Amino acid sequence: MFNTPINIKILHISKYYFPYIGGVENICKYLAEGVQEQTAILCFNDKCKDQIDEVNGIKIYRVATWINIARQALSLSYFPMMHKAIKEFKPDIIHFHWANPYPAAVLLTMIPKNVKLVVHWHMDIIKQAKIYPFIKPFETALLKRANLILVTSPTYRDASLPLQPFRDKIKILPNAMDESNFILKEGDKEQIEKIKAQYHNKKIIFFIGRHIQYKGLPYLIEAEKYIKGECEIVIAGQGPLTEDLKKQCNSKRVHFVGKLNDDELRWHHYAASIFAFPSITKNEAFGVALAEAMYCYTPAVTFTIPGSGVNWVSLNNETGLEVANKDVKAYAEAIDTLLSNDNLCKQFAEAGHKRVKENFTIPQMTQLAERYYTEI
Template identity: 45%
Template sequence: MKKVLHVSKYYYPFRGGTEQIAQDCVNALMGKYEQKVICFNDGDDDEAADVDGIEVIRAGCFMTVASQGLSSTIGGKLKGMMKTFKPDIIIFHYPNPFVAYYLLKYIGMDTKLVIYWHLDIVKQKILRNFFRGQNKRLVERADVLIATSPAYVEGSPWLSSAKEKCRVVPNCINAERLQESLEVNAKAVEIREQNKNKIICLAVGRHTAYKGFKYLIQAAHLLDDRFQIYIMGKGEETERLKAEAGNDRKIHFLGLVDDAELKGYLTAMDIFCFPSITKNEAFGLALAEGMYYGKPAVTFTIPGSGVNYVCLNGEDGIEVPNRDVKAYAQALQKLASNPELRERYGRNGKKRVKDNFLDSQFRSNLRLVIDEL
């Protein structure tokens, strides 16, 4: 049985987009390949434990700089894995420049390298320039570069420079996790009762700048009182967003919620708001989840991102010029005034997700890429 080593920043039970996809990769290859995972620990101690029967080696992380972990032990652990586990294939989740240094140093010539290119380093301009040489070596060494959408291949200077190595594997949602239940349906009924004769708009995500919640709030200020805007999540921008909302009674912050409450709001909503503004939003997994519930979405145009690949303008929702608050508000008003359009876009969006972005398609797509090696 061929051996696959997964190299991720963190791994389950740590929650994050990259970490979820790393776990999806492991699950997709389960039973067909012998697998191990190496990653940082969400703390300063080294650990090793099984997750779903797969050994996960975690290196203690003593500090984080510009969202990148630093560890005194991960280099030695990676070197040891090359000697003892002897992987045939490594799946490396990028960006992770600190670990990339050791990967390039210790990977054997006979080991195939798959780089799962989640996103370009965009915001950290100093880091972006500092690791330019490393990126060049990674792209040259890679046997396969995985992108989450065709748009990201075209929009990334690194991926577009090596198109012959690129394979598109769209991210997936776990439909089983999103199934309704009596508890969920009861919660949805309660939410609708609380918002009788209102248009319920929902936004979900970490409160960070690239998620664009500021622009959603500014758009909300232009809307009439039939709208109710619910924003889930929290982050470093939360207090600034609350200040931006001011005393606008249409805007509600829900914080972090459990799965039942999340699904209750997804079921009850009329419109899904996804106001991300930069390529840091490489795909939009929360967008696909919102579309799965059969509701239209409103997005910004993000050149080079997969967001406008996930939700097609004029078919599954409405796309407006980036950061154009007035246009965003007008899109919400158009959908609010046209129930038939909401129903049609929602139906189309759910079909698009079921046809393209479920875990069954992800499993098939990833296995095809790995089996080719």
């Protein structure tokens, strides 16, 4: 592995940080712990209290959250806390995790000229369209100041309008899944067989994710009506759409199982024959859950999502099948294709596991990040 020189000090600025769990927060944690002895974190606290603590030896500067507007935490404490973090830690590089507009505005007022700036572009601002015109100037200023812009996939880089003037600064840093959560452990085979038996040893179509609009669950439930093959559809997770989805679905072969712990998630992935990933918009910027399924040898069926990294994570006709966005009949047909062709499933499963192992694990991401840090 390419090791970062000991004298490089990196301050990550993330919206939140562990023990808060979220996609961006997980990626920040993986990167921070990859260069643990040289890293600190500046983030919001999930309560109205300034706090400095440590997580796995990493110093965390947590800023009190005073109010949330349009999913953005706000606090006047951010100014003194950022000043304190920069003064005490003396970073060589600030690694800023976008989208996080308010901290970006604060950072632009006080980042030292000699400190390099890495902007980690996790996503475009999509949902907050009404306030985006007010955010845009800070976004542009941040990208201009950046020495390096990291994007999670080539497809997201090519489709993101704010990034187009800055393509010469962009490098690809794919997201990562934690393979330690998905390596089979003693006793797992018995639990996997129990899950299969629970569904009468029929092939399982598995979904895991928050039950929110862009995850596309209504399309999976609609597609179920057109699936001819014998199977059971297991939907894990929950969210604001859960109760409406249950009312929408009358099929006895669709099962809502709620939240799963890490062990249960691993067992379900290995019990499944097909992973349903019906997300429909580029709010699904990458698809770590998709990579996790592929790691567990479960081929996926996805929709084509313009501008998203999803169709770069799982490659059509190589690691799974991809169909036109929101086309429920085509989605059902793709599931039937996999249900009826064990050899194709096995081929996709092997290729999918290999793709994740080579591209989307924590060591792969950390090694690449270390190289980028050293280059700037």
